[in-house]
Amino acid sequence: GNSVTQMEGPVTLSEEAFLTINCTYTATGYPSLFWYVQYPGEGLQLLLKATKADDKGSNKGFEATYRKETTSFHLEKGSVQVSDSAVYFCALIPGGGGNKLTFGTGTQLKVEL
Amino acid sequence: EAQVTQNPRYLITVTGKKLTVTCSQNMNHEYMSWYRQDPGLGLRQIYYSMNVEVTDKGDVPEGYKVSRKEKRNFPLILESPSPNQTSLYFCASSSDRIGGEWYGYTFGSGTRLTVV
Numbered sequence: 001g002n003s004v005t006q007m008e009g010p011v012t013l014s015e016e017a018f019l020t021i022n023c024t025y026t027a028t029g030y031p032s033l034f035w036y037v038q039y040p041g042e043g044l045q046l047l048l049k050a051t052k053a054d055d056k057g058s059n060k061g062f063e064a065t066y067r068k069e070t071t072s073f074h075l076e077k078g079s080v081q082v083s084d085s086a087v088y089f090c091a092l093i094p095g096g097g098g099n100k101l102t103f104g105t106g107t108q109l110k111v112e113l
Numbered sequence: 114e115a116q117v118t119q120n121p122r123y124l125i126t127v128t129g130k131k132l133t134v135t136c137s138q139n140m141n142h143e144y145m146s147w148y149r150q151d152p153g154l155g156l157r158q159i160y161y162s163m164n165v166e167v168t169d170k171g172d173v174p175e176g177y178k179v180s181r182k183e184k185r186n187f188p189l190i191l192e193s194p195s196p197n198q199t200s201l202y203f204c205a206s207s208s209d210r211i212g213g214e215w216y217g218y219t220f221g222s223g224t225r226l227t228v229v
Contacts, residue, residue: 032214032215034217036220042222042223043117043203043220043221043222043223044156044203044205044218044220045220046217046218049217051214051215089155089156093215099144099146099161099163099207099209099210099215099218100146100158100161100171101146101156101158101205101218103148103155103156103157104155105153105154105155106155
């Protein structure tokens with residue numbers, strides 16, 4: 001079946017540090033890949049997505065590249081801010097139809113001054 | 114404003130007392146889904162619906178019921194809640210793929226349920 005594996009948190013960084021959150025997946029065919037963000041006390045928001053190999057999704061300074069050869073979709077940001085503190089979820093939807101999102105377990109990011 | 118609205122936000126109930134969590138979306142989306150979020154487990158799908166009167170089980174459907182009588186509403190029903198259903202619940206909706214591309218789910222703000 002489909003699955004998503006994320007690095008365990010929490011991840012604690014100083015403001016302006018570089019961020020990487022690793023995500024790898026298992027799926028048949030060509031899934032679409034997503035990063036969602038959950039701020040404290042809120043629901044999930046779509047952060048970025050990529051729908052085919054080598055696509056790069058980007059939003060709010062965050063980027064992730066769909067790597068088919070390594071089945072990965074790592075989230076990166078060059079300079080984090082305190083306001084980026086949240087839980088980040090990697091997710092996939094299988095190719096070929098259907099709308100079921102499969103999530104990773106989430107990675108908590110805490111950014112300190 | 115396009116949104117998914119869940120109610121209530123917080124609920125404490127006792128074992129065995131039937132409850133319903135409501136979910137409504139104003140985007141005319143075909144797909145709706147319920148997830149539960151538990152520490153260390155991420156989000157797991159409970160039930161989903163592809164359109165009115167079309168529902169199916171997700172990964173963890175035991176102890177839950179849903180209905181989709183109208184396109185905008187997708188209530189989650191716990192007929193006899195138990196403490197292991199204490200969790201954070203999210204409703205989400207999405208349109209069907211457009212040109213083969215999927216544009217993402219919109220999530221509600223969540224319902225924190227405690228069953229004692």
